[in-house]
Amino acid sequence: xxxxxxxxxxxxxxxxxxxxPNLPKQEDxxxxxxxxxxxxxxxxxxxxxxxxxxxxxxxxxxPTALRNTxxxxxxxxxxxxxxxxxxxxxxxxxRHPPSNRVxxxxxxxxxxxxxxxxxxxxxxxxxxxxxxxxxxxxESGHAIMPTEAKDESMRPLLCYEDAAGTVWNxxxxxxxxxxxxxxxxxxxxxxxxxxxxxxxxKHTLSISQSRMRKQQVHVIAHxxxxxxxxxxEHQRKDRDEHMLFQCDQLRGFWDAYNxxxxxxxxxxxPAIRERLCTDPEYAARYGFKRISSYTKIEDSQSTGxxxxxxxxxxxxxxxGAAGKCFELETWCPLxxxxxxxxxxxxxxVRFQGGRKPSVRDAAFIKQTYPYMPPVAGPNAPVSxxxxxxxxxxxxxxxxxxxxxxxx
Ligand SMILES: [Zn+2]
Numbered sequence: 069x070x071x072x073x074x075x076x077x078x079x080x081x082x083x084x085x086x087x088x089p090n091l092p093k094q095e096d097x098x099x100x101x102x103x104x105x106x107x108x109x110x111x112x113x114x115x116x117x118x119x120x121x122x123x124x125x126x127x128x129x130x131p132t133a134l135r136n137t138x139x140x141x142x143x144x145x146x147x148x149x150x151x152x153x154x155x156x157x158x159x160x161x162x163r164h165p166p167s168n169r170v171x172x173x174x175x176x177x178x179x180x181x182x183x184x185x186x187x188x189x190x191x192x193x194x195x196x197x198x199x200x201x202x203x204x205x206x207e208s209g210h211a212i213m214p215t216e217a218k219d220e221s222m223r224p225l226l227c228y229e230d231a232a233g234t235v236w237n238x239x240x241x242x243x244x245x246x247x248x249x250x251x252x253x254x255x256x257x258x259x260x261x262x263x264x265x266x267x268x269x270k271h272t273l274s275i276s277q278s279r280m281r282k283q284q285v286h287v288i289a290h291x292x293x294x295x296x297x298x299x300x301e302h303q304r305k306d307r308d309e310h311m312l313f314q315c316d317q318l319r320g321f322w323d324a325y326n327x328x329x330x331x332x333x334x335x336x337x338p339a340i341r342e343r344l345c346t347d348p349e350y351a352a353r354y355g356f357k358r359i360s361s362y363t364k365i366e367d368s369q370s371t372g373x374x375x376x377x378x379x380x381x382x383x384x385x386x387x388g389a390a391g392k393c394f395e396l397e398t399w400c401p402l403x404x405x406x407x408x409x410x411x412x413x414x415x416x417v418r419f420q421g422g423r424k425p426s427v428r429d430a431a432f433i434k435q436t437y438p439y440m441p442p443v444a445g446p447n448a449p450v451s452x453x454x455x456x457x458x459x460x461x462x463x464x465x466x467x468x469x470x471x472x473x474x475x
Contacts, residue, residue, distance in 0.1 A: 158261020160297055160436055163211065164454055166443035169204055171454030172214040172295065174273070175227040175240060177248040182226065185247060185275055192288035199425035200433060206441065209434045212296070215453060217244055227269065236268045245271040245295060252278045256287055258294040271295065286423045290380050293429065297436060301375065301382040301421075302402055305364045310375040312403045312416045313362060315345035319390040324356035358388055362401070376428040377404070382421035393418070 161170050176182035193214050201208040217225040217240060227246045229235045236242075242265045250257075258273040273291050302311065315321060321344065328340045331354075335343070343350045348360035361383075376382065383402060391399035403416035422429070442450065 158259060158263050158297065161262045163437075163440070167450040168211060168440040168442055169213045169450060169454075170211045170437045172212065172245060173217050173241065173243070173454050174214060174245040174247055175217045175225055175237070177227045177233045177246055178231055179226060180231065181233075181247065181249050182224065184249060184280060188275070188280065188283060188285060188288055189247060191285045192292055195285060195289045195424045196292060196433075199427075199430045201430070204439060206439050209439050210430075211437045211439050212433060213454075214292075217241075218453060240268075241265065242268040243271060244269075245273055247273050247275070249280065250274040250276055252276045256291055258291040260294045260299065261297040286380060289425060293381050293425065296433060298381050298429070298432060299365055300361060301379040303361070303363065303365045304375070305366050307364060307375075309405075311405055314398075314401050314403070315359065315362070316341065317390055317393070317399055317401045318356075318358050318362070318388045320356045320358050321345075321390065324351060324354035327354045361388075374428070376422075376426055377419060378422045378426035379429050380422040380425045381429065384420050385418040387421075 161172055163170050176185060196212075196214075197203065200210050200212065204211045204213050219225050219239060225237060225240055227233070227237055227240055227244060227248075229237050233248070243262070246269045254274065254276065256274060256276050256279055259271050263270045273288075273295055275288060275291070279287050301307075302313070307313070316325075324344055325340060328335075328344065329337070332340060344354070344356055345351075345359060346363055348357070348363055351357065351359045385397075385400040385402050385404075386393045387401065389399060389401055393400035397403060397416060397418055400418055402419075404419040406415045406417055407413070408415055425433075
């Protein structure tokens, strides 16, 4: 069955290239989802009165497929949601009736990016497909449909019309996820959750050049986890019960410390250290942006849930290390706390984050985006392409993509 599910996922991925019905374009996101990006009509830029539906699935009941996994899985599964909280105000991606699927429509920034990145991104998408037990269905228990944007001839649509990636494609809905290649100094990063349709190119997944060279699929899968709304496991507010975080072992800490010591002469050393390690805004003033991927997210929902050492959203001990963490544990920014059963003393050891989405990562997706049968009935056809969303009337606040360095 597992193999079958993978095959189904593959078939589903390939089926993106099948033609969708050529029906009139729908302006209302609550109406039929049988329209491709297509229709060769530019996406309207003027605001309409309707707004995109925002999924309320985060409060939905646990789907049957999830309840049937392991004993007490509902309480023990990973659930660290960064959706709709103060720090990362993105929400869950919208569900589209009547199919009730959650489409993640993506595009590559330019043809050059598509040529370079598509193979690796497809592999990352398939890692998620395997972890989720195949495509969106009652059996798999989830509703996610990652879908490359296509025109009405089912040719891939690029996010931007020009090779430089500056002119937004007039046929591309504003909420498409933009996949791009970025220099190493910018680093791998992605937006967390969904931010509506008011601004073109707001949803981003950026892959660094070195990641491409190393063909690190798990990093792309990690970034896609952010897109779906997942935060870092090591940023849970209860992480100190499970691990040791050594802020001063991160690259950039001591440079920032020295700069801050000159400017903030009224602060003592320990106070500067404390602020650099807990206040991303303060740290950014001195170029220590890396800390934003490590500070505890106090309003995340994580207390009481098992710490998921297999999660793809967990960094390695060596990530961002200034020194030789791979040789000596005292040089590691993150270490796993292990209790010696003989002495009861805590020991700290290196660890490696997940290389594929874990069972609990998949459980998060199934809880956040549970399968729901099509409104027209369980056997109703489901379009390969999501409906064209309407444009929201009110501008939304600009959200910066969180810095995400996972080297
Ligand atoms: Zn990350």
